Amino acid sequence: MTDPISNATLAVWGGEDESLVQGATQVPVVYSAAYGYDSVDDWLEVALGSKPGHIYSRNTNPTVQVFEDKVRILEGAAAATSFATGMAAISNTLFTLLSPGDRVVSVKDTYGGTNKIFTEFLPRLRVEVDLCDTGDHAQIEAAVASGCRVLYLETPTNPTLKVLDLARLAAAGHAAGAIVVADNTFATPINQKPLQLGADLVVHSATKFLGGHADALGGVVCGDADLVRRIYHYREITGAMLDPMAAFLLIRGLKTLHLRIRQQNENALRIARWLQECPAVAAVYYPGLETHPHHDVARRQMSGFGGVLSFMLHGGFDAVKRVLPRLRFAHRAANLGAVETIVGTPATTSHVECTAEERAAMGIPEGLVRYSAGIEDADDLIADLTQALAAV
Numbered sequence: 001m002t003d004p005i006s007n008a009t010l011a012v013w014g015g016e017d018e019s020l021v022q023g024a025t026q027v028p029v030v031y032s033a034a035y036g037y038d039s040v041d042d043w044l045e046v047a048l049g050s051k052p053g054h055i056y057s058r059n060t061n062p063t064v065q066v067f068e069d070k071v072r073i074l075e076g077a078a079a080a081t082s083f084a085t086g087m088a089a090i091s092n093t094l095f096t097l098l099s100p101g102d103r104v105v106s107v108k109d110t111y112g113g114t115n116k117i118f119t120e121f122l123p124r125l126r127v128e129v130d131l132c133d134t135g136d137h138a139q140i141e142a143a144v145a146s147g148c149r150v151l152y153l154e155t156p157t158n159p160t161l162k163v164l165d166l167a168r169l170a171a172a173g174h175a176a177g178a179i180v181v182a183d184n185t186f187a188t189p190i191n192q193k194p195l196q197l198g199a200d201l202v203v204h205s206a207t208k209f210l211g212g213h214a215d216a217l218g219g220v221v222c223g224d225a226d227l228v229r230r231i232y233h234y235r236e237i238t239g240a241m242l243d244p245m246a247a248f249l250l251i252r253g254l255k256t257l258h259l260r261i262r263q264q265n266e267n268a269l270r271i272a273r274w275l276q277e278c279p280a281v282a283a284v285y286y287p288g289l290e291t292h293p294h295h296d297v298a299r300r301q302m303s304g305f306g307g308v309l310s311f312m313l314h315g316g317f318d319a320v321k322r323v324l325p326r327l328r329f330a331h332r333a334a335n336l337g338a339v340e341t342i343v344g345t346p347a348t349t350s351h352v353e354c355t356a357e358e359r360a361a362m363g364i365p366e367g368l369v370r371y372s373a374g375i376e377d378a379d380d381l382i383a384d385l386t387q388a389l390a391a392v
């Protein structure tokens with residue numbers, strides 16, 4: 001037995017042990033729609049999967065495969081398959097696993113696009129959807145116990161940073177015979193490993209922290225090999241594959257994942273603590289705060305609390321409109337998880353698909369600001385917030 005290799009080393013080296021083109025030390029971008037064979041026998045073996053290789057880039061691609069391997073290794077998964085976006089990963093996973101007459105249990109404040117799959121698209125296929133109050137573990141356990149095919153979890157949640165007890169809920173899911181899926185986008189495998197806590201599958205929007213540079217979209221699913229094979233098969237037919245250039249950018253981003261997450265964990269915690277003392281701020285949501293209602297669970301299942309926090313300003317949406325334009329070191333944009341700090345409001349970002357009434361029903365106030373801490377210096381970010389909040 002060799003010692004387990006740390007996240008830092010795996011992020012840099014993971015998935016890159018294949019021999020690369022003519023000694024290149026970096027993974028090449030392979031832009032080829034198909035792969036040619038002189039021998040029909042070889043071609044047949046690869047096509048049947050009895051020999052490694054590639055046939056057609058809608059199915060597999062060498063650059064994309066390295067990205068999948070890197071995430072698979074970081075999550076400690078048996079298998080991984082990737083997608084054009086996080087929503088492609090999530091929707092392909094749900095459409096693979098669910099059939100008419102099945103029941104899925106999840107929570108009210110999943111990512112806005114995921115919520116749309118639950119409220120708009122799955123009911124059309126006669127899949128019964130039961131969305132529970134996110135903080136109420138007993139309610140989720142009761143909903144699961146009455147039978148379900150899939151238990152779909154996301155933690156910490158977007159944008160109010162609620163935390164679900166993955167080990168407790170995965171046990172409840174398995175007792176009911178459900179497949180347990182967890183969206184690990186906010187935590188990343190550096191802070192949280194849902195498969196070790198009992199989830200069967202982990203999904204990611206690689207667009208966020210995994211890529212980390214806000215220049216490529218992507219998604220990935222990893223976990224149990226049989227389940228991933230079924231999801232891969234659905235994707236090879238529906239065609240929502242990751243582009244090789246996006247895979248290249250995501251691989252490059254992943255190499256610094258552990259460094260970025262370390263800095264973002266630190267920045268977010270410092271800023272959350274600072275905002276808590278700030279008179280312009282009505283409430284701060286961050287699982288790393290001792291006052292967070294799920295802080296104990298977060299401490300148990302996370303090794304860091306992540307780069308995203310949110311806060312409520314006194315003065316509601318009007319105050320938000322005055323403060324956000326004053327920030328110098330923040331993009332006002334829909335994404336998160338990049339090296340730059342990014343601010344947004346649920347109405348313009350994660351829950352843009354929802355009406356104000358729907359957001360209210362999900363417990364998302366209109367005066368909320370989501371703050372994704374970048375890798376900048378925390379003192380500079382706090383000075384920037386100080387001058388911006390003087391407008392309230």
Ligand SMILES: *Cc1c(COP(=O)(O)O)cnc(C)c1O
Binds near residue numbers: 085088186206
């Ligand atoms: C952004 C996001 C998604 C969707 O990912 P895309 O890459 O934008 O499709 C899913 N889940 C969470 C938690 C997200 O933040």
